[in-house]
Amino acid sequence: MKAVVLVSGGLDSATVLAIARRDGFDCYALSLRYGQRHAYELDAAERVVRALGAVQHHVMSIDLSSFGGSALTDMSIDVPEEPTDGIPITYVPARNTVFLSLALAWAEVLGSRDIFIGVTAVDYSGYPDCRPEFIRAFEATANLATKAGVEGQNFTIHTPLIDLSKREIIEQGIALGVDYGLTVSCYQPSDAGVACGRCESCRLRRQGFEAAGVADPTVYQNQ
Amino acid sequence: MKAVVLVSGGLDSATVLAIARRDGFDCYALSLRYGQRHAYELDAAERVVRALGAVQHHVMSIDLSSFGGSALTDMSIDVPEEPTDGIPITYVPARNTVFLSLALAWAEVLGSRDIFIGVTAVDYSGYPDCRPEFIRAFEATANLATKAGVEGQNFTIHTPLIDLSKREIIEQGIALGVDYGLTVSCYQPSDAGVACGRCESCRLRRQGFEAAGVADPTVYQNQ
Numbered sequence: 048m049k050a051v052v053l054v055s056g057g058l059d060s061a062t063v064l065a066i067a068r069r070d071g072f073d074c075y076a077l078s079l080r081y082g083q084r085h086a087y088e089l090d091a092a093e094r095v096v097r098a099l100g101a102v103q104h105h106v107m108s109i110d111l112s113s114f115g116g117s118a119l120t121d122m123s124i125d126v127p128e129e130p131t132d133g134i135p136i137t138y139v140p141a142r143n144t145v146f147l148s149l150a151l152a153w154a155e156v157l158g159s160r161d162i163f164i165g166v167t168a169v170d171y172s173g174y175p176d177c178r179p180e181f182i183r184a185f186e187a188t189a190n191l192a193t194k195a196g197v198e199g200q201n202f203t204i205h206t207p208l209i210d211l212s213k214r215e216i217i218e219q220g221i222a223l224g225v226d227y228g229l230t231v232s233c234y235q236p237s238d239a240g241v242a243c244g245r246c247e248s249c250r251l252r253r254q255g256f257e258a259a260g261v262a263d264p265t266v267y268q269n270q
Numbered sequence: 271m272k273a274v275v276l277v278s279g280g281l282d283s284a285t286v287l288a289i290a291r292r293d294g295f296d297c298y299a300l301s302l303r304y305g306q307r308h309a310y311e312l313d314a315a316e317r318v319v320r321a322l323g324a325v326q327h328h329v330m331s332i333d334l335s336s337f338g339g340s341a342l343t344d345m346s347i348d349v350p351e352e353p354t355d356g357i358p359i360t361y362v363p364a365r366n367t368v369f370l371s372l373a374l375a376w377a378e379v380l381g382s383r384d385i386f387i388g389v390t391a392v393d394y395s396g397y398p399d400c401r402p403e404f405i406r407a408f409e410a411t412a413n414l415a416t417k418a419g420v421e422g423q424n425f426t427i428h429t430p431l432i433d434l435s436k437r438e439i440i441e442q443g444i445a446l447g448v449d450y451g452l453t454v455s456c457y458q459p460s461d462a463g464v465a466c467g468r469c470e471s472c473r474l475r476r477q478g479f480e481a482a483g484v485a486d487p488t489v490y491q492n493q
Contacts, residue, residue, distance in 0.1 A: 107333065108331070109330070111375060116379030134417045141374040143415065144374060144411065147371075149332075151363075152334060152337050152362075152365070156338055175414065175417060175419065176414075176415045180414050181414040184410050184411040188410075189364075191399075191401070191403050192407075192408075193363060194357045194361055
């Protein structure tokens with residue numbers, strides 16, 4: 048059975064790809080070059096897909112930085128290095144809606160009814176489009192939006208990490224043989240791709256490895 | 271008040287832009303270069319936006335033709351010239367979900383809560399993502415997907431044409447001063463941009479002008 052798997056090059060989506068593979072899906076990996084400041088993660092996505100395996104890896108360009116409005120796509124907005132109240136400025140407006148829409152388009156063409164995305168609503172940044180209620184709403188929309196849905200072949204948006212802590216995600220990935228040394232989580236790596244160790248994504252990652260009692264393979268500028 | 275208006279260069283979206291302008295919105299026009307075979311319509315979109323006015327016109331590229339699966343994005347699939355049963359092969363998988371997602375992303379950055387799209391479920395091709403139930407589902411998803419939605423600033427997806435026949439759309443546009451000679455509906459215009467007169471989009475357009483008793487400004491290869 049075919050599945051479209053959104054792969055960013057980060058820790059979570061690498062784990063999701065390993066889970067989809069374990070569950071027997073023929074995986075079609077989709078990565079987005081969306082104008083993120085950490086385009087280095089696309090190299091990581093390629094490494095991850097090569098290591099875990101996929102029928103095809105499609106890297107698609109969609110320039111969300113032309114809209115701006117997020118520290119991840121607008122170089123004039125600094126990535127925060129301290130926790131902030133509410134939804135942080137690293138939120139990219141409607142990003143997961145855009146990504147899931149593109150995954151849906153590809154899935155329908157492939158004849159796949161299964162889409163995997165590595166959202167989590169436990170150790171996360173509070174992004175609204177990582178929550179279960181968003182995922183369920185998107186799934187309902189997908190089934191009304193498509194020819195496949197109208198013909199009764201319902202789409203499932205798989206979110207195997209949504210209820211897991213970062214520790215649990217890492218434990219599951221390690222058990223499945225994921226090499227987290229291939230992945231990049233940092234929002235603002237150096238030109239050489241070295242993680243800052245200070246942004247929220249680095250913080251969540253470091254804490255996850257600590258909690259799991261697993262050596263963190265990441266090299267941080269700030270050890 | 272700001273609104274994002276999806277403008278394809280066709281008859282329907284030109285009418286929608288005129289309606290949004292009449293209703294007093296500051297319009298941000300969004301057009302997609304999505305790998306459509308009739309890229310000529312993007313020139314039409316520019317003409318339409320120039321004639322009707324917008325604060326900004328953003329043409330964004332997203333290569334849905336790399337997925338294929340539709341006569342509009344895959345040159346190896348012919349555009350049908352006779353009516354077909356069911357949803358025709360000109361259906362582009364998840365196209366309106368992708369387009370609305372991008373409009374949503376831009377709207378959130380702009381601080382706009384209003385998105386206009388020229389779908390109609392009367393004289394149409396049966397595309398599932400033109401139906402009111404899809405639009406309502408997308409709207410619900412948008413309000414769960416976004417920071418603005420979480421903060422209680424609900425998005426509205428405006429579909430002023432959804433219950434109108436092609437005749438009624440044309441009558442409304444004429445009353446608002448839309449110059450339909452600027453628009454392109456054909457799925458397979460010639461290299462010079464001349465409409466074929468045979469595809470479903472041309473048929474619906476011709477019939478609409480006939481029913482409205484208005485001279486059709488379109489030049490067809492097959493008069």
